[in-house]
Amino acid sequence: MRPARLWKHPLTALGVIGTALTFALTAAPKVPAAPAPEPLAAAAAVTHEAENATVSRGLVESNHAGYTGTGFVNYENAGGSYVQWTVNAAQAGRATLTLRYANGTTANRPMDISVNGTLAADERAFNGTGSWTSWSKATVTADLRAGANTIRATATTANGGPNVDHLAVDTAPTSAGTPVAVNGQLEVCGTKLCNQYGKPVQLRGMSTHGLQWYSQCVTSGSLGALATDWNADVLRISMYIQEGGYETDPRGFTDKVHSIIEQATAHGMYAIVDWHMLSPGDPHHNLSRAKTFFTEIAQRHRSKNNLLFEIANEPSGVSWSRIKSYAEQLVPVIRQHDPDTPILVGTRAWSSLGVSEGSNESEVVNNPVNAANIMYTFHFYAASHRDEYLNTLSRAADRLPVFVTEFGTQDYAGEGTNDFTMSQRYLDLMASKKISWVNWNYSDDHRSGAVFKTGTCDNNGPWTGTAALKPAGVWVRDRVRAPDSFSTG
DSSP: OOOOOBOOSSSSOOBOOSOOOOOOOOOOOOOOOOOOOOOOOOOOOEEEEGGGSEEESEEEEOOSTTOSTTOEEEEOSSTTOEEEEEEEESSSEEEEEEEEEEOOSSSOOOEEEEETTEEEEEEEOOOOOSSTTOOEEEEEEEEEOSEEEEEEEEEOSTTOOOEEEEEEEEOSOSSSSOHHHHHOSOEEETTEEEOTTSOBOOOEEEEOOOHHHHGGGOSHHHHHHHHHTSOOSEEEEEEESSTTSGGGOHHHHHHHHHHHHHHHHHTTOEEEEEEEOOSSOOGGGGHHHHHHHHHHHHHHHTTOSSEEEEOOSOOOSSOHHHHHHHHHHHHHHHHTTOSSSOEEEOOHHHHSTTGGGTOOTHHHHSSOOSOSSEEEEEEEETTTSOHHHHHHHHHHHHHSOEEEEEEESSOTTSOSSOOHHHHHHHHHHHHHTTOOEEEEOOSOOSSTTSSBOTTTTTTTOOOSSSTTBOHHHHHHHHHHSSOOOOOOO
16 A cells, blocks of 8 residues: 555644655656647637526526626526526637626625536635625636537535626636746745746645656646646645655655656646655655755756745754754755755744744745745645634735745645635735735645545646646646736836
8 A cells, every 4th residue: 555645743744654665766758748628719818697597496586787798697696507608719728707796794605606507617616705796706628619519507515505796707728828838037025926027926736746646647648738738837846855755765765756747847837856755754854855955956056047946845853043054054055056046944833833833924925934935835735724824924915025836625635525605715815916926736646635536647638728627626627727917028
């Protein structure tokens, strides 16, 4: 039985117990990215009013101000009620579907969004908007066929759906080229991560599981799907140091990371090189190893513009000053060979900005790492890490450059029931403040936090679509696929 990530701390991740089996990741030559669906011919978004669509178990009303057209659809309070539009496309390709809605309750009213009978978004969240006259938007990316397309928004709970005003269909390409082609070399500007034009960006993507256990989930096929089916911007390469990882075979694991960097680069994604120190929690324990590893990585990949270095995954049981000391010794070693790649520094208490050990972001704000072009990491698991953590992230992002390099929709163990409502609150906050994020994890581990069903990786897929995904995988894929708002001017 393959060992899996085991958690011990009552608030967040600590470690793994068991004998590690090392799987060989076949080094692959750089290959061209699999082609994305050809974008449709550029056109302005076309609005399709809900009151003119096919309505099942709902009423057309006009008693709440702020709608467009002549009214909106009030769903019956029943699962299965829906609004369905017929949308014509000049040619096949990817489109952005935006639903304008209002939800005057405090409860999420999720809906399935289907295109031609195929799910484009499974139980997409439609959270409360404050009142029935406060209208918001929810966006889904989907592929349309040439000619007529049927797009349906179906309520999935007994509360029915929100009030739906209209569907806007934008067949213009969301961006030209891959995330790296559009944004180029990233750098930290103020409290934001910025692209080559100096514009703040938000990256969204996935983290691998530990390479010592789940390297069979990291293949050219799976990464191609992550890039072109999930539309991910970033891949986090999670290389454990202990627990059967790097320290057992430095050469072998370094070569694995080299190979995955090349594959992510070929697919046009950013790659976070994650020095996944976890137990022991003092990063100084691995300082010498880190210097050796990052020196080689920086030397070999210095010409690339798609890397970020995460130098301490989850420090624990040590002071912030101890973590800061580690960073200030390692960063100059990296900078000797790579002056440009952003460096991500782990924070106290399993990268909770200190919250899991009774502190908060003020210790970092008042005593930042003495280095340029760095960010600080924050990790959360939505079913366990509630408002105190959310509020800390919100405050910290106003004072510090923060990157959420790991989160899950489950409890601190990466398992149990998904809390999509709390997860969406985090995602809404991160979208509003352009905080980049990476979800844990892109594997078929048996826990609910792994996106693929058990056995998917051993069977080499299927990697695309939702058939092989667990509920958390369907949910996070939908949010990774949401259109980017990268700016070039």
